[in-house]
Amino acid sequence: MTSNPLPANSSRLGGCTLTGAISVTSHLRDTVTVVHGPKGCSHHNVSLLHASWLDNDHAVLPSLLSTGLSEKEVIFGGEDALRKAIGSAAGQEGVRAVVVLSTCVVGTIGDDVGAVCSEEYRVPVISIPSAGFLGGTFQDGMNKALIALAGTAGPCQKDRGVNIIGEMNLEFEVEENYREIERLLSLLHLPVNLRFVHNLSWDQIARLGRAELNILRSPALVPVGEYLKNRFGTPYIPSFPHGLSATLSFIREVAAHCGIDGQVALREECLRQEEMLGQFSDLRQVPVSLDRVHSGEDELLAAEELAAALDLVMGTPGTCARLPVSAAVGTAGTRRMLHRWRRAAHA
Amino acid sequence: MPECDNPLWPCAMTGAAACLAGFDGIAVVIHGSSGCYYYPTTLLHAPLHGTFILEDDVIFGSEDRLQEVIGSLSGTGKRIAVITTCVPALLGEDIRSMLDEHDVILVDSPGFAGDVETGYAKALAVLGPQVDPETSGVNIDGACLFDPFAAGNVQEARRLLDMVSVPVATVFSSDRYDCVHHAAPFTISTNGDFPSGIGDNLGGMLGLTGVRETFARIGDTIDGTDCDPVFSELEQQEERLVRACDKFLQRYDPPFAAIFAGSSYALFAAETLHHYLDAEICCIGTRNAPGNSRFRAEQVSSLSRARDLIATHEPDLVIGSSFERSLNGEKAFTGIIPPLRGRVRIYPAPLAGINGTLSFMESVLNSCMDKKP
Numbered sequence: 001m002t003s004n005p006l007p008a009n010s011s012r013l014g015g016c017t018l019t020g021a022i023s024v025t026s027h028l029r030d031t032v033t034v035v036h037g038p039k040g041c042s043h044h045n046v047s048l049l050h051a052s053w054l055d056n057d058h059a060v061l062p063s064l065l066s067t068g069l070s071e072k073e074v075i076f077g078g079e080d081a082l083r084k085a086i087g088s089a090a091g092q093e094g095v096r097a098v099v100v101l102s103t104c105v106v107g108t109i110g111d112d113v114g115a116v117c118s119e120e121y122r123v124p125v126i127s128i129p130s131a132g133f134l135g136g137t138f139q140d141g142m143n144k145a146l147i148a149l150a151g152t153a154g155p156c157q158k159d160r161g162v163n164i165i166g167e168m169n170l171e172f173e174v175e176e177n178y179r180e181i182e183r184l185l186s187l188l189h190l191p192v193n194l195r196f197v198h199n200l201s202w203d204q205i206a207r208l209g210r211a212e213l214n215i216l217r218s219p220a221l222v223p224v225g226e227y228l229k230n231r232f233g234t235p236y237i238p239s240f241p242h243g244l245s246a247t248l249s250f251i252r253e254v255a256a257h258c259g260i261d262g263q264v265a266l267r268e269e270c271l272r273q274e275e276m277l278g279q280f281s282d283l284r285q286v287p288v289s290l291d292r293v294h295s296g297e298d299e300l301l302a303a304e305e306l307a308a309a310l311d312l313v314m315g316t317p318g319t320c321a322r323l324p325v326s327a328a329v330g331t332a333g334t335r336r337m338l339h340r341w342r343r344a345a346h347a
Numbered sequence: 348m349p350e351c352d353n354p355l356w357p358c359a360m361t362g363a364a365a366c367l368a369g370f371d372g373i374a375v376v377i378h379g380s381s382g383c384y385y386y387p388t389t390l391l392h393a394p395l396h397g398t399f400i401l402e403d404d405v406i407f408g409s410e411d412r413l414q415e416v417i418g419s420l421s422g423t424g425k426r427i428a429v430i431t432t433c434v435p436a437l438l439g440e441d442i443r444s445m446l447d448e449h450d451v452i453l454v455d456s457p458g459f460a461g462d463v464e465t466g467y468a469k470a471l472a473v474l475g476p477q478v479d480p481e482t483s484g485v486n487i488d489g490a491c492l493f494d495p496f497a498a499g500n501v502q503e504a505r506r507l508l509d510m511v512s513v514p515v516a517t518v519f520s521s522d523r524y525d526c527v528h529h530a531a532p533f534t535i536s537t538n539g540d541f542p543s544g545i546g547d548n549l550g551g552m553l554g555l556t557g558v559r560e561t562f563a564r565i566g567d568t569i570d571g572t573d574c575d576p577v578f579s580e581l582e583q584q585e586e587r588l589v590r591a592c593d594k595f596l597q598r599y600d601p602p603f604a605a606i607f608a609g610s611s612y613a614l615f616a617a618e619t620l621h622h623y624l625d626a627e628i629c630c631i632g633t634r635n636a637p638g639n640s641r642f643r644a645e646q647v648s649s650l651s652r653a654r655d656l657i658a659t660h661e662p663d664l665v666i667g668s669s670f671e672r673s674l675n676g677e678k679a680f681t682g683i684i685p686p687l688r689g690r691v692r693i694y695p696a697p698l699a700g701i702n703g704t705l706s707f708m709e710s711v712l713n714s715c716m717d718k719k720p
């Protein structure tokens with residue numbers, strides 16, 4: 001891959017806006033996502049969603065409708081094809097809303113997608129500009145989709161509970177990460193109000209404003225967090241926790257936001273972490289290096305902290321075992337990473 | 348082109364990448380957005396390069412960016428091939444003249460131009476394969492990186508050719524780049540959906556009958572070739588296959604099968620199931636245009652049509668991709684086309700050749716028996 005690291009090129013590697021938006025909208029159960037572009041763009045994403053959903057034992061197939069632009073529409077315009085596809089999607093039994101996503105082909109030929117979407121249809125039609133690279137990055141696509149869908153929810157009475165915002169639905173361990181956050185919240189007796197957006201029905205979006213706190217999957221979602229804060233007055237925590245101390249800080253922060261005494265939860269989690277480290281004491285004094293090439297800053301900090309807690313010896317890369325570093329969410333994620341470390345250390 | 352729900356087949360750009368990336372000695376550059384790059388990269392498991400164009404490149408022209416990427420690849424000793432995706436094709440830039448100073452292979456294969464087979468054929472045509480009368484042996488074609496059975500098919504074809512001491516010439520498209528211009532005068536096919544059109548076609552390698560006929564032609568065509576070792580293995584293995592199928596039929600009814608695949612694999616599956624298990628083929632949905640056969644087939648490019656066919660016919664065996672497996676509920680399933688997701692696949696299993704038929708039928712019999720009451 002040509003990944004010229006010049007600052008001018010960094011945004012080139014940010015992925016496809018369309019895929020980012022689809023990763024969100026495809027998790028709305030009773031809606032159809034219309035992808036306005038050539039069939040290939042939809043196939044790429046159907047295949048990707050299919051793969052990641054099967055990895056998560058989610059056998060349901062996505063519901064994407066491509067407008068199937070060919071050379072003819074590219075030359076003469078694709079608005080009629082879009083109008084027809086929206087009508088067809090809106091007419092399907094049980095469909096509560098239609099989400100329209102645009103591709104870079106449409107961005108280039110200049111179809112007025114917004115105008116077509118604002119016409120009368122049987123169900124609400126939400127247009128999310130996501131013209132591939134013309135719309136930004138994968139993350140931009142996610143953020144735009146989350147904000148557009150959040151915009152359909154009205155204000156509502158606050159209730160006890162927390163929203164999980166912007167889970168990475170294409171992530172291999174998305175369910176395990178969610179379960180860990182749910183477990184940490186349960187230590188504080190806090191229920192999850194909504195997974196926005198993960199396997200959600202259209203009607204459930206109306207509950208978005210009820211939560212007393214939003215937990216974002218990653219700091220890249222801060223614009224979404226800010227939008228929700230302005231719209232519903234809900235504060236947010238900017239990321240799932242990575243590593244040992246971040247997990248404890250997370251508990252502390254959630255407790256503070258929700259006005260809960262978190263001391264018991266913190267003690268319980270500390271104990272759990274100590275027991276876990278004890279189970280990996282065989283790694284003590286093993287010379288290792290960390291895989292810094294494929295790691296983000298937060299993950300590396302968490303891994304360095306973990307290595308210190310286990311009393312690992314940092315050796316020269318190439319002369320000792322190289323430990324994989326992943327975005328280990330919470331204590332459970334850290335435990336899974338430690339099993340991989342043990343495999344690498346004893347390889 | 349009408350709307351299409353959950354399209355089942357990749358675009359022409361992916362086909363072009365699948366062809367070019369199969370040749371060692373070519374550096375493939377996908378001239379387009381990151382979205383167009385990531386999909387073929389994950390699907391083909393081959394090193395690809397991308398220009399990852401952005402909005403500015405659309406407004407001010409993509410030449411600088413393309414030159415930058417081409418420049419970074421020059422000096423690697425590889426011939427650079429550029430595939431144009433939808434947006435550069437729409438911009439109408441004269442990419443050929445942009446690249447005048449470089450010896451670049453240019454394949455104009457935007458996604459909206461067609462399906463994967465279209466792009467594959469276009470890229471292969473641009474490579475300009477040639478027969479070299481001095482090259483001995485036979486070429487193997489139909490090895491498209493997009494096909495998860497391609498590597499196994501080539502291994503199996505090589506094994507069988509080795510048994511009869513016929514050298515393998517060029518493998519389309521999984522070989523050194525220079526071999527493209529030194530193909531042998533004869534070719535055998537492992538997947539008819541990805542033909543090379545090079546040399547005299549001596550036949551296909553799908554199905555035991557196909558292998559038998561093809562090796563008979565090889566024996567007739569290439570002087571001094573004794574194909575008896577292959578015929579002998581065919582006889583032994585077919586006997587094993589017949590025994591296994593007879594045993595199945597002693598206890599169970601023949602499968603009632605729905606088949607979804609590229610035309611070539613679909614017809615192979617239909618013929619094989621019908622011949623050895625007396626299976627009834629209730630429907631065939633081909634991803635591309637259906638070929639001629641005694642079975643009724645229609646082109647199926649959307650998930651809803653595949654769903655309709657399965658719901659209408661209620662087969663007890665489905666052959667296809669993991670898309671169809673997901674529609675199939677608890678019925679028996681055997682995967683023969685991509686995507687084959689949700690299962691670990693490490694071994695390069697073939698569909699072509701003797702072992703390809705055995706492997707396919709082994710999977711069918713086991714999946715049918717697993718699902719029987």
